[in-house]
Amino acid sequence: MYAMPAINRTRGKSLMKSGGARTEQVELSTHKISKVSILATVLLTAALLTAYFFLVTSFFQGWQKAKFFDDVPDLVFATVSITLLFYVLRMKRSPGDMNLIIGLSLVSLDKLIEVVLQELQALTPGESLEVVLWAPPIIMLGLGFLFIVQYFGERVK
Amino acid sequence: MNDILINTLIEVLFGILVLWKACGYMVNKKKMAVFLPFYFVGATLLFHAGLTFYMIYFNLLWLGLEATYVLLMIWIAKTLMGVNYAAGR
Numbered sequence: 001m002y003a004m005p006a007i008n009r010t011r012g013k014s015l016m017k018s019g020g021a022r023t024e025q026v027e028l029s030t031h032k033i034s035k036v037s038i039l040a041t042v043l044l045t046a047a048l049l050t051a052y053f054f055l056v057t058s059f060f061q062g063w064q065k066a067k068f069f070d071d072v073p074d075l076v077f078a079t080v081s082i083t084l085l086f087y088v089l090r091m092k093r094s095p096g097d098m099n100l101i102i103g104l105s106l107v108s109l110d111k112l113i114e115v116v117l118q119e120l121q122a123l124t125p126g127e128s129l130e131v132v133l134w135a136p137p138i139i140m141l142g143l144g145f146l147f148i149v150q151y152f153g154e155r156v157k
Numbered sequence: 158m159n160d161i162l163i164n165t166l167i168e169v170l171f172g173i174l175v176l177w178k179a180c181g182y183m184v185n186k187k188k189m190a191v192f193l194p195f196y197f198v199g200a201t202l203l204f205h206a207g208l209t210f211y212m213i214y215f216n217l218l219w220l221g222l223e224a225t226y227v228l229l230m231i232w233i234a235k236t237l238m239g240v241n242y243a244a245g246r
């Protein structure tokens with residue numbers, strides 16, 4: 001009797017190994033996040049952050065005199081982390097996800113605050129801002145990464 | 158100088174904490190690939206602390222450092238997707 005070939009309903013590859021053999025195909029049915037939606041999220045986030053850049057610089061010296069070398073990397077970093085945050089929010093919930101959400105929020109917020117602080121510092125060239133202003137974003141960045149490591153530590157068996 | 162020192166100390170503290178946790182998980186869970194980006198995050202935090210301490214504010218160097226952070230975040234995103242896919246089994 002002719003046997004129908006099994007329909008391959010699985011996509012993607014796992015980074016994890018099980019029992020010494022690499023798991024080639026795994027279920028993705030619980031995670032309906034297509035590449036198109038990720039691209040759309042990246043574009044939307046980038047557009048919003050560009051608007052944020054123009055908004056922030058309008059309160060200081062205008063975008064023509066902005067500190068591009070400091071602001072643009074911060075905004076790119078924020079784009080990546082906010083995209084990842086959207087990705088995580090759209091995933092199916094599992095225990096321990098809150099660590100990742102808090103971590104990514106802290107990291108994103110740090111970069112958004114840093115744009116403002118860089119522009120504030122540009123008003124007084126040659127002088128750095130007070131530690132009261134610089135310390136919270138640095139603590140947020142460090143704590144954010146710690147929360148993300150914690151997530152992976154709990155999740156990975 | 159005092160402000161710079163406090164900033165550096167905070168960065169060193171978090172750099173060592175991230176490195177400590179990443180190395181601990183690498184050894185205990187025997188999953189080096191998953192925690193390797195965090196090892197580099199910790200190292201980058203320490204490098205950042207060094208630049209802050211010696212007040213090296215050379216734009217291109219700073220740009221490279223931020224680019225490293227972005228690449229590490231993309232690496233973490235890829236790892237997260239891998240872990241997430243594996244959890245769906």
